[in-house]
Amino acid sequence: MKKTLLLCMVALMVVGSPLFAAGLQETAPAKEVYFLNFKPEIADVYETKIAPVFEAETGIKLKVVTAASGTYATTLKSELAKSNPPVIFQTNGPMGLAGSLDYTADLKNTNFYKILSDKSMALGEGGQVLAIPYAVExxxxxxxxxxxxxxxxxxxxxxxxxxxxxxxxxxxxxxxxxxxxxxxxxxxxxxxxxxxxxxxxxxxxxxxxxxxxxxxxxxxxxxxxxxxxxxxxxxxxxxxxxxxxxxxxxxxxxxxxxxxxxxxxxxxxxxxxxxxxxxxxxxxxxxxxxxxxxxxxxxxxxxxxxxxxxxxxxxxxxxxxGTENYLCINKKVSAEQQALGDQFLTWLFSSASGKAFVKNDLMFITPFNTFAENELPTDPLAKEVIRWMNKSGVxxxxxxxxxxxxxxxxxxxxxxxxxxxxxxxxxxxxxxxxxxxxxxxxxxxx
Amino acid sequence: MQKSIRRYAALFVLPALTCFFIAFLVPMISGVILSFFKFSTVLDGTFVGWQNYKLAFINNEFATSLWFNVRFTLVSVVTINIGAFALAMLLTRGLKGTNAFRTIFFMPNLIGGIVLGWIWQLIINGFLLPKGVTIVTDPKYGFWGLVVLMNWQNIGYMMVIYIAAIQNIPVELIEAARIDGAGNKTMLTSVILPSIAPSLTICLFLTITSGFRLFDQNLALTAGDPGKQTEMLALNIYNTFYRRTGFEGVGQAKAVIFTLLVALIALTQLAISRSREEEA
Structure with a gap:
């Protein structure tokens, strides 16, 4: 009797532990885009302003995680290894890209790539487009x-x-x-x-x-x-x-x-x-x-x-x-998630409400053809950068x-x-x- | 009763064993395995053999941290143990307020290393301000800052161990020694020190290993600055793993070397102390 009980309990534990572990795994809701943000100074804008509007307009939830200053590489490394990894992440240029080549999807056919004015600004390898700049500084x-x-x-x-x-x-x-x-x-x-x-x-x-x-x-x-x-x-x-x-x-x-x-x-x-x-x-x-x-x-x-x-x-x-702000899409997430990532980025940089955030809150000078002259940021330093960029003879x-x-x-x-x-x-x-x-x-x- | 305990032993051990397995054994083994791989996330990588171990010594950075760490550990082990023993002697004489002092001296041990690091950084920078320098201006400030911090944190803890040992010395032994005419010096070297030898072993073991494993205090106090000149082994490993793209495996290799090194030093020390205890 006792032996049977013992056996039963051991069996239960053995069977139970994987179930328990599986229960702990995060499963992403059907429509969610996970964006691993690089800039702590504007984390608030993504979380409190952009995410609600994006969800209201498209029904897609935006999950933003921001790495603390100077720890992006670390955070990215551990987040990519998780079961629900980021869909959109940032890289800082050719060197950073070299470190995450296993994860960068080809963006050639995305709408996000189509709105980039100067296609030569994107980073890639072997005919693939892997990282797209989003802010000129x-x-x-x-x-x-x-x-x-x-x-x-x-x-x-x-x-x-x-x-x-x-x-x-x-x-x-x-x-x-x-x-x-x-x-x-x-x-x-x-x-x-x-x-x-x-x-x-x-x-x-x-x-x-x-x-x-x-x-x-x-x-x-x-x-x-x-x-x-x-x-x-x-x-x-x-x-x-x-x-x-x-x-x-x-x-x-x-x-x-x-x-x-x-x-x-x-x-x-x-x-x-x-x-x-x-x-x-x-x-x-x-x-x-x-x-x-x-x-x-x-x-x-x-x-x-x-x-x-x-x-x-x-x-x-x-x-x-120049720029060291490039966005990549994780090729190890499902095709559907990748498409949602593209949808979010295209929305942010081309829809009216998205562009308003970019201009007023994110204050990016963007390299996209969707921005008209009067949609450029108006903070004093961005204006100065634009003035110097357009100064003749310089x-x-x-x-x-x-x-x-x-x-x-x-x-x-x-x-x-x-x-x-x-x-x-x-x-x-x-x-x-x-x-x-x-x-x-x-x-x-x- | 005995029999049923024996029968269920496996069952009772299971939870602890599972935890030990998940939280210690698996990470440790996978850590050793990963040190032979080039990887950027821990789930996929390519086998590179001893490459990582070679790269660990590519510049003398690792050796520099090792040397800094050895010097730091030597100095702090000596000062902590002397300080702790002196306090223990003082606080076993039945002075007024002994208990209050014991508590006060023990308290720094309850504060986390990061917090201590920040607090001491403020204090030390405050002291150095009139000289127009800060703790990271010169590595020697960082060195002594770390020694002071380590002493402040650990003396109380070691003191408690010494107090317990001193109180355990049989009163008869002390009285007999006094009657035999032992002076204070003889009392210390021939009666007290031999009697507390087991505690000395433990305290040496604890201070040596914690000296080598120091991380939070190092990170918060100097973060290895200036340059990497106050960077100890643990911090160097962390920086190699997290701050250098493509060097994750090298960090892992350093960690394996580090584990072996600390284990070797600690075990040697234990063996020596133990054999001397037996002689005494």
Whole structure:
């Protein structure tokens, strides 16, 4: 009797456990699109504004999960392995795409691909279209024109020019910045440049964005076209990068030793509060300026200028314009789910209500032919990017950092820049890190 | 009664065994297997043999973290055990408020590592501010910051173990030693220390392994900055796995090496301490 009972119970457990496990598995509702969002600063817009409207108009539920800043790769990795994986996910360019080739569906026949104006902007391999850009962005030096006007009105100013518009090369920028730093008390600022943020995960403005400028000049002078991988990086414009890097560090709101604890948020807040006159960042930072409590900068005073580093002919360059925001559709989900993903993206970037969100809430400058002139975003920085893109006689600097061989290169280069700040490396050593690690990392990934 | 317990033993063990199997054995075995694969998600990958183990030493990053970790563990093991033992001696003398102090010293152990890391980062940065530097300006600040944090967190815990051991020393033994004319020094080296040898073994084991396995505190206090110069083994493995595309398998290989290393060190230490206990 007892033996039978024992047998029964063991049998029940053995049979029961898989049932139990199966019960725990998430099963997706019939009509749901799972979007793994990359940008935490606009997560709210997707969740509280776009999702309800999309569901009301199409009957499809939008599930948005947002990875915390700097953890997208991690989150994507674990989400893709789950039983209900994301349908739409983001990749940051050729390098990111290489890491998720097992999951990217061919988008050639999607409606989403059809609305892309310049088809060459999409990423692909072997005739397949695998990733489509959705937002063009620009970065440069953001400046507060009110502070600049106050400086140019100073009776004892040391420069001849009369407005920030006239700054068009490094020599002029340096003269203005250094003179402003001398007069910082009169201008009511703590320093010309906001903190050169070097806290963990906050050095991308330098190890990716700033280094893009010397990288751009080097690749173009070697005749290497945009987007072509190269094993040799000589950092031949390194001395020019040192120019601007020293200018940032020596005319800052913050002492060098303290920069290791500063984040991008800190720098943007300093700018928003009027403690700094300039900050290097892109148009995505608009919400970080406008949204800061006690913001003292008027919308009309937020302006952009290109990053000048002291290269001959730089009078004709513009902002760094490009994208590292590409969307992919997961080929490992059902065909039906893939179609829903396409439907959502097409809806967002071509329907009237979708486009309104893109313009007013997401504030993207999009590369799609569905947007009319008056449907472009109206925040001050996006307007400035559009103004610079259309300025005659000016060439935008492309985002060549997409050919940086790996994230590891950025990490090590960022660390070297940090060591330079604290006097543990001189510039020659920084250059050596830049060139040597490039080779090592290129060989590892190719 | 005995007989039926024996008969149902398998049944009673089953839940625990299932948990152990699912939460420990399977992940551990699949971890070892994955270290021979190149993969981006844990469900599919391609076999690459020893490639990952070779890549683990491609630059001296892993060796640097190992060396940083060894130095950190040596310093913190010594300071924690001396500090904990000294406090235990102090708090077994029947001073006023002994219980309150024991509680206070033990309390840091109840706070999570991440929280401790943030709190200490604020405190240390506050101290360093007048010098115009922060904890990540120079790796030496990070090193000593981690040592201080580790001490603060662990001394209380080890103290409790030592207190229990000291209280277990038979009163007769101490009285006899006193009558035989043992001074304070002799008392310490010939009576107390030999009597608490088993606790010493346990405390050394705990501090050595936790020194090597330190992760949250490291992440929250310095995150390995500046550069990777304050990055310990566990954090290095995490960063390799999650921050480098295509290096998931290498992170896994590092984790296997790490497990073997910690097990080796801990077992050696146990064996040595045990043999000395028996001599004593």
């Amino acid at each position: 620009g970065y440069g030096i953001i400046y507060n024109d009110a502070i600049m006007r106050a400086y140019f009105a100073l009776p004892n100013k040391a420069v001849k020019i009369n407005s920030a518009d006239e700054i068009n090369n490094f020599a002029l920028l340096k003269a203005v910045v250094e003179d402003m730093q001398k007069n910082k008390a009169a201008l009511g600022i703590q320093g010309v440049f906001a903190s050169t943020s070097m806290a963990a995960g906050n050095d991308w403005r330098w190890q990716t964005h700033l280094v893009n400028v010397p990288l751009y000049y080097e690749l173009r002078s070697k005749g290497i076209p945009f987007g072509t991988k190269t094993r040799d990086f000589d950092f031949s414009y390194g001395p020019q990068m040192k120019n601007i890097w020293d200018l940032y560090l020596n005319n800052s709101t913050t002492a060098k030793g303290l920069l290791g604890a500063k984040s991008v948020d800190d720098a943007m807040a300093e700018f928003a509060l009027g403690q700094a006159a300039m900050v290097q960042n892109g148009n995505w930072g608009a919400s970080q300026i406008l949204g800061v409590k006690g913001n003292k900068v008027a919308d009309s005073d937020i302006k952009f200028m290109p990053i000048y580093i002291g290269v001959a002919g730089e009078e004709n360059i513009g902002l760094c314009v 060439t935008s600097v492309s985002w060549d950092f997409s050919v940086i061989p790996s994230e590891e290169w950025k990490t090590q280069f960022g660390a070297a820049l940090g060591d330079y700040i604290n006097g543990r490396k001189n510039w020659a050593e920084v250059s050596r890190v830049a060139t040597d690690v490039w080779k090592t990392e290129f060989d590892l990934s190719n």
